Amino acid sequence: QVQLLESGGGLVQAGGSLRLSCASSGSIFSINTMGWYRQTPGKQRELVATITTGGTTNYADSVKGRFTISRDNAKNTVYLQMNSLKPEDTAVYYCKLSFIRRDYWGQGTQVTVSS
Numbered sequence: 292q293v294q295l296l297e298s299g300g301g302l303v304q305a306g307g308s309l310r311l312s313c314a315s316s317g318s319i320f321s322i323n324t325m326g327w328y329r330q331t332p333g334k335q336r337e338l339v340a341t342i343t344t345g346g347t348t349n350y351a352d353s354v355k356g357r358f359t360i361s362r363d364n365a366k367n368t369v370y371l372q373m374n375s376l377k378p379e380d381t382a383v384y385y386c387k388l389s390f391i392r393r394d395y396w397g398q399g400t401q402v403t404v405s406s
Contacts, residue, residue, distance in 0.1 A: 293317035293395045295386045300400030303376055307404075311371040313386030313397055324389040325362055325369035329382035329402075336385065340371060354380075376404045 299311040311327065326341030326349075340360035341349045348360055359372040369386060381404050386397035 293319065293388060295388055295395055295397035297384065297386045297397045297400040300384060300402045302403045302405065304405050305376060305378055307376050308372070308374045309376065309402060311373065311384055311386075311400060311402075313369045313371075315367040315369075315386075315388050315395075319367045319388075320390055322391075326387045326389070327360065327369070327371045328385045328387055329380075330385065330399075331382045339384070341387075341389075342369065373402070376402075378404045378406050380404050 294316050295313055297311060297313045299309060301309060303309050322344050324341050324343050327339040328336050329339050330336040339351055339354055340358055342360045342362050344364060350358065357375045362369045380402060382402060383399040384402050385399045388395040
């Protein structure tokens with residue numbers, strides 16, 4: 292089955308940067324959407340950014356201009372470059388792989404931004 296593995300989370304000071312990676316393995320269809328979502332305890336999981344196989348991107352307003360999503364189709368890997376990080380960006384970040392009929396989620400990676 293499809294598996295997703297996130298990496299790159301950690302502790303960073305406000306204004307700093309982190310680069311998250313999500314490598315997918317298994318049977319990956321050629322047409323899909325990969326994305327990043329984040330969640331804080333007690334809150335709903337929210338969309339951060341998505342990117343299609345063709346490179347079309349979508350960002351939450353809260354991260355627009357600061358975060359950049361990209362992907363390597365040959366490696367079935369999606370990245371999230373996070374710049375100008377703010378304490379409110381602190382959350383568990385989850386990788387998502389979406390096919391037409393099914394979604395797959397990674398286990399999440401913790402991002403903590405200190406003041």
